Amino acid sequence: MKTEPSAHIVIDANDRSSSFSWQKIRPYADLLRSFVLRDWKVRFGQTRLGFLWMILQPLITASLLTLVFGLLVQRGNAPIPYPLFVLSGWMGWTFFSSASLQSVQLIPQYQAMMRKVYFPKAILPLSKLIGLLPEFCIALLMTLIYGAVSGSLSIRALSVPLFFPLLLFFVFGTVAWFSALGGGYRDIQQLAPYTFQMLFFLSPVAYPFGLLGQYLPEWGKVLLYLNPMAGCIDLFRYLLFDGFELHSRVLWSAAVALVLAVSGAHKFAREERKWTEGL
Template identity: 30%
Template structure:
């Protein structure tokens, strides 16, 4: 192991101090209270650092959302126009051409909720994948918890969803008045936000290591959308299928949060259409992916922005 004679003088240590000769770098660092630059902090310390930067996370998310459509003539209207246009396309293709609307009451409302809720998760994953690689300049210039980046992308998508909720609720009001069950949408969205944050942290770490992830993720998300019952009923589609297929479709986290939103807002979506123990599933996915994703991201904290 190298000794102090192999190193340049350390700040605070007199050059050639006799008492330091023969000490290892670690012993010198301990003696003069030096720390490794960029070393990963402990998990509790890391959480405290993130909490101190909560205003930065929200402000950064708001700024990114505001700048998202600055070059478009209709500006922020595209926040709601984009999912509305998707709804029109899906309604024509799946509802009219494929006839899935025949088995689903209030199909337009059913479809709209599915599109808006799935878009929340979809965009959190897409933006989270690029959250490190697209902010390398900021990451290399400043010292802050790198988890601020993927978390801010999820906050940004939550802000966008809140704009979209106005349109979604207006669509639902066409067929029914508000009821007390609408309040169930709040805990459902909170759990989905926690789940999305954990998922964003996972793909952020993967995207920082493998840049091709950004090209692969859209295909994965498209497959996920088709298996989440966004534009059709999973109960109808899974009829006659093996039991393991029904279980996989039922525990699909995207489908769980979509079903909870539909149950909250639509009188025509009944409790018997929900998976068994649906709230337990929603909490489990939020806790496992939220906490697991955070720890998974934190363990590579020292590596972001290098290379």
């Protein structure tokens, strides 16, 4: 049998390298995959409908939001049907909010394992990110199909993959932050649901910001776009459909997303060191 060249491992008290390094994660790629598969199997394995839920969930939410908000939001000269409007906002929102909410629990959930065996902790937030991607893709696919059927799809939709990393960066940043904080402070578990409830209403998922914008001064609008979700949703709607405009305020969102990603990785690495030192 072929043996891999035995890797030298050095455990050094002064080693402060980040855990989001390819070198550290690569040998554990299979574990990362196992974590993702395990999450899926536990989530869908015991349901009757199984993976069909990934398709049903966006449908149900879009219908619910349409029922509730559809009446409130004036259609007027809306460029696309309201259900499509909701679906296109919700796909990014749910990716962001489920990944972040679930990552608050990550460290407490894996603590027993961390006490017994080493693995690069960075794969925990990554597993959430990867694990929820298929649901996002399915929702995106449904949006594309619906958009094509209703004739509102723009040619710009082809460039969606180019801007996809922006969303990934943003979600990665919040997942890293929430898992880092959730490990040290259990208060975050209590706080997180309210944060996301508030953020939901501060994101243009169910209504266009134009509705809010007429009551706000310019700095208020910028404030709204400091929530990167706002920028992401606006960007994707602009790319996917005709009839939407893109304001330069979206750049604020992009900047915040990048800052979140970099600082999140940094914060996670620092917290990780604290957890492991105490074990």
